[in-house]
Amino acid sequence: MRHRRVPIARRTPLKRSQAPIPRSTTKKGTRTSRRRKKRLSLSKQADTLWARIVHLAGRCEECGSVERLQAAHGFCRRYRGTRWLPINGFCLCARHHVYWTHRPLEWDTWLRGAWGPGCYDELRRLALATAKPDLPAIVAKLKAELDVQGAA
Secondary structure (H helix, E strand, O other): OOOOOOOHHOOOOOOOOOOOOOOOOOOOOOOHHHHHHHHHHHHHHHHHHHHHHOOOOOOOOOOOOOOOOEEEEEOOOOOOOOOHHHHHHEEEEHHHHHHOOOOOHHHHHHHHHOOHHHHHHHHHHHHHHOOOOHHHHHHHHOOOOOHHHHHO
């Protein structure tokens, strides 16, 4: 018969007589600055507008499905130079979004085919540019784009 190991935490008896751990009364580092809150709010607003523009396609660009649609980025969201460009968005069903997420090399090849080499190289250059985005201008531009495409 093999001996089954029991974790140390289960072997030690609880000592309820110990006093609770004292908590600090000062809350250092818990306040978010107003500037950061505004920046995060604008970023979230831009993400929402961008996703609405991408969803206007109304179907998966890979299989044509109209169920469980998601907005996918051609180049990752991390690259803020292309994060909110409508051309960098693809409307994919959840199945294809996960499929391409777990196959980045194949996704890169698919992007080159979808955009063409000239557009791919230009977007790659923009993605690698490290300029700080002007979020109020991006939000205004996305709202205008949504109004134009939504009316059409």
